[in-house]
Structure formats: structure tokens, C-alpha cells
Amino acid sequence: MKLLAIDCAANLCAACVYDAGAGKELGRQVRDLGKGHAEHLMAVIETALQGGGLGYHELDAVAVSVGPGSFTGLRVGVSTARGLALALKIPAIGVTALEALAAEGANAFPGRAVLAALDAGREEIHAALYDKELAETYGASVATLAEAVAMAISAEAVLVGTAAPRIAQAAGRAFDTGPVAATADIATYARLAAARGPGEKPKPLYLRGADAKPQAGFILPRQDKGSEP
Structure with missing residues (x-):
């Protein structure tokens, strides 16, 4: 199985192509953006595919980080993964x-x-x-x-x-510590998704609501159809 993994959950905009049968990564592209994932993600994906010598039609699945993480970044990553999966008629697999x-x-x-x-x-x-x-x-x-x-x-x-x-x-004590990062290496998402296989369609893991909320003072009152302008 050839799998494309993408991650926009945190500061990175990352993609890799992974060969599950051979257990190896074929190509990757990682950009440390902070913001602006939507403008860069497709170019990042295409660079990873080119590095792996594959076209979109050769993919068998798409994996995506579903967070928790950036509210906007998660929406970009998950919507892209689901869109590709729908267009290519392959499964999309979410990994937190x-x-x-x-x-x-x-x-x-x-x-x-x-x-x-x-x-x-x-x-x-x-x-x-x-x-x-x-x-x-x-x-x-x-x-x-x-x-x-x-x-x-x-x-x-x-x-x-x-x-x-x-x-x-x-x-007040020491612990053994692994990566102290906001997200894992993109190949880790690919390996976990390949081992899991298809399931429910991925959706962003929001553990709390968005910080941005509409201000009540700017909500216009509803008018009845018969009211005067």
C-alpha cells in the first residue's frame, strides 16, 4: 500500500509518501510555517510525491493528523485529505x-x-x-x-x-522524556495509519471551542418580512 500522510496540526506543513509493504518512506517535504498552511499544502504534497516518484493515481490511502492543534490548520489538513480521498476513491485515515x-x-x-x-x-x-x-x-x-x-x-x-x-x-522530579514537540514526525503518522487501515472519515479533534467567537454587539436583529425597512 502506498500512502500519503499530511500534517497541518501545528507549525509544520508536512507531507510524506510511505510504502507500507516495504516499511519505508519514499519522499517527504516539511515546511516550518507557523501559519499559512492553506497556501503551501498542495505544493508540499506535490514535492513529496515527486520525491517518491509517484503520481496521485498510484496512492492507496491518505493519512492526516486530526490534532489537537491549530483550529485553522486542522481544517486545512482534514479537508484536503478528505477531498483527495473522495477524488481518488481511496480511504482517508485520521491519526491524532x-x-x-x-x-x-x-x-x-x-x-x-x-x-x-x-x-x-x-x-x-x-x-x-x-x-x-x-x-x-x-x-x-x-x-x-x-x-x-x-x-x-x-x-x-x-x-x-x-x-x-x-x-x-x-x-518536582525527573521523567524519561521523548520528543518535546507540538507534533510528531510525518512518517510516524504514515506508519500508524498504515497499521490501522480504513475506518471512519477523519474529522478535526477539537477539545475545546474556537477562540474566535462572534461579538453579540454586532449581531443584527432579525426583521419580520412585513416590517418597515
């Missing part, structure tokens, strides 16, 4: 950033529980706890720093994600 980071932590420290934790602002953390088999024991949710510390200590977990240093500091 938390499970991808946890997989990298488990690779660095085999046989250990992993706490994936991302800074979410507002003194909140997006967290998920995985056992030594990488099965979720605490599903992705919004946690306080105290709750994340309690999970890390009780599970003797490896820490991964941007919130890992803050958790260790609050706990």
Missing part, C-alpha cells in the same frame, strides 16, 4: 497528534506507559495516557497541570509533547 507523539515516546522507551501532553493555553493541557501496548487508558481531553502531574506519577509514564517540561517541573 497525541497518539503519534506517544508512539515516538514508546519507540524511545519500549514497554513503558506514555503521557502525551500539549500546551493548550489558558493554563490548560491537552493530554492522553497510553499503556505499554499504546492502548488509551485516559482518552484525549483537556486537563489541568495538577491532573497531568497525577497521571504521569501514577503511571510512571514517559512524557512527550510541549507540556512535558512543565509537568516535570511541577512534579
